[in-house]
Amino acid sequence: MYFDYKRRKDSEFRRNLRRNERKQVRAEKEEAEASTQRLRGLIKAKVDEAKEEGFPAGVEEREAFFNEQVMTGEMLSQDPSKMIDSALAFYKGLKVYPAPGDLIKIYDSTVPKPILDILADMIAYDGDISIRTRPSSAGINLGDIPSVGLD
Secondary structure (H helix, E strand, O other): OHHHHHHHHOHHHHHHHHHHHHHHHHHHHHHHHHHHHHHHHHHHHHHHHHHHHOOOOOHHHHHHHHHHHHHHHHHHOOOHHHHHHHHHHHHHHHHHOOOHHHHHHHHHHHOOHHHHHHHHHHHHHHOOOOOOOOOOOOOOOHHHOOOOOOO
16 A cells, blocks of 8 residues: 555656666676676686597598487487587587588487577688588489470
């Protein structure tokens, strides 16, 4: 009862309520921005750490490494608290895959969205991964077909 009376009759009280509300919104916005910055810093640190570890060079080693990383990423994706580690495993698999653009399409349909967003940040930070897909060799180029005139 007191609160309602104060709110209706006291203009200074109403002003203070609005100020407090604006302060709260501003604090929440700043906290969200700081959280995003912490996440990006952690992502950059993880990508740099993965680059320092290096990646296998041989074909068989790359294939085994890829399979291991994808399995690890799938297992970690089941636990919401391990999203960054899961995205890092998918990133490492993507790094050794011969056609990253094709693999990203597969990831897009199989990997949960929050992990995919973290993976996208990792790819954006790395810059060494070529995402372009290779043209399909099974497709027909209509320009190669000779034109036959009808007489």
